[in-house]
Amino acid sequence: MLYGNRSTMSALSRMTEGNRLAQCFLFYGDKGLGKKTLAKWFAQRLLCSGTGEKPCGVCKNCRTVQKNVHPDVIWVPHSGKLQGFSVETVRDICSQAIVAPNSGDKKLYIFADCDRMDTRAQNILLKIIEEPPAFTYFIFTAGSRQTLLPTVISRLVPFAVSACTEDETLTALRELGWPDADAQEAVAAFHGNIGCCISFLEDDNVKLLVSLTKEVVRCIIDKREYDLLKVFFSVSNDRNSALWLLHDLEMVFRDAVTFRLGQDIPSISCDPVGAGMLAGKLSTAKGQYFHKCIGKAHDAIAANVNLQLVMSALCAELMSGK
Template structure:
């Protein structure tokens, strides 16, 4: 079983729940992408189904733990996302409801459903699942991973035990990446961009497309710093029409603007974005109130994209708004 860095309090809480027999049937695990929320979901599942747990912690070597690690355990189900918005449909919810009343066939007597990366889940889907989450069969468990619990209806949140993951230190991230066999130069570049977010660091090293999105974010920042509206428009246009790409780049740009506001008050402040050098230069151009206005514009733009407004139109408007703010 892969070593888990950080999140000690969360790990201890999950182990305590398992060892005491007071396991929660519905869990909400929140945290930024790459912070270990899926890893925690798998860990809790192993705690529930492990054949030889020690103090509520999974052994990591039994058949159940091994099969969960490999993603092949027959009683650990990952509901599928479908449709244009790539989300959990009402039909999928109904399929889960029907399947949840089929008893598991394993020594632990547990059946676990893991809904990964929940974002903007249709309220009809949530309402369809509500009764099942409220009164589940004794053997059924439901785990939802997401960026924030605000993604869910209050009625769902009130029926779940909610936990939050957090990034580790940059030193711990580097150590984890080294243990995975990555090269020192790759580790340094990844940690410079994504700090203690191990999952994103790993993806940066292995995924060329993510590296391209990081480079695009840096180019967008340079365009803002130079007040080059044409280059900013070209950069946004090159982003394309894929929602996930747009969300990721806007999120990285938003963090960079946040860093500029922090550095404007304290040049030695801690940054969370992928381009500290750019944030330093941007902090010399804008004041915190301008950074706050840009953040609001980025947030509004993503909301428009989520509402199915034309992506090129949204990004063109965002470019104009940013240029107006920085003068």
């Protein structure tokens, strides 16, 4: 089920009708916003054999796409510690992409989470995405459009996947069977990001990371270096937890900076109260500096730099505060 992003869906629908207008797409936006869900919806829209509105959700194609077992919808496998795409995999895809589909008249390759796709792999893809066979479609998903080479980007039709409203998110979570109080708690932490709300409800570690984020904010405000180090140390054995924590923290600083600038933008962080305190305490320049440091640490961890080193360097930066 896909919530929000109605205008994107109707634009994509138009692009699958009539003369083929586009075959290569990029869906980009924050984690949890539904880029992969949108890719699956697009696959159904493309291959649906129903007669009414597409995707019908009940034909054989729609059902097999839903279960990730359709032979012509290929989720390209990741490899390596950084979960990129190997050169061998990409070469394979390029030679398979020119082979006619198994069952229908179209096939689709989905490269999900492309943020760590290396330059070599991207360069190999250039030729096929420039002139794909008439039956072959490609979808790439990424956190931001800057993570791919400009030469690749120029061959893709980009769509920003955006958050839902909080009301839409509450409705969605209720429809998915979550009790109202739980749904409210999730939306207070992750607003219109349905994927992150669901992670919050299903995974106690995500809940813990929200409370750790709040603790980090208070450590920074009170200049408690030792306590800050303790929190950072607690996630220093788990890359994923560290990435979540820093992502949550980045959002709090983004809130703090927008609060300071007096912009009437709704909170996007899990700790609007802490963001308000930071806004009262830090200059705008310092807030932006901290926001940048956290973003840099996040990218370093994602790029497999030593976790402990990154976290202790970040702690020093947040405490010195140039």
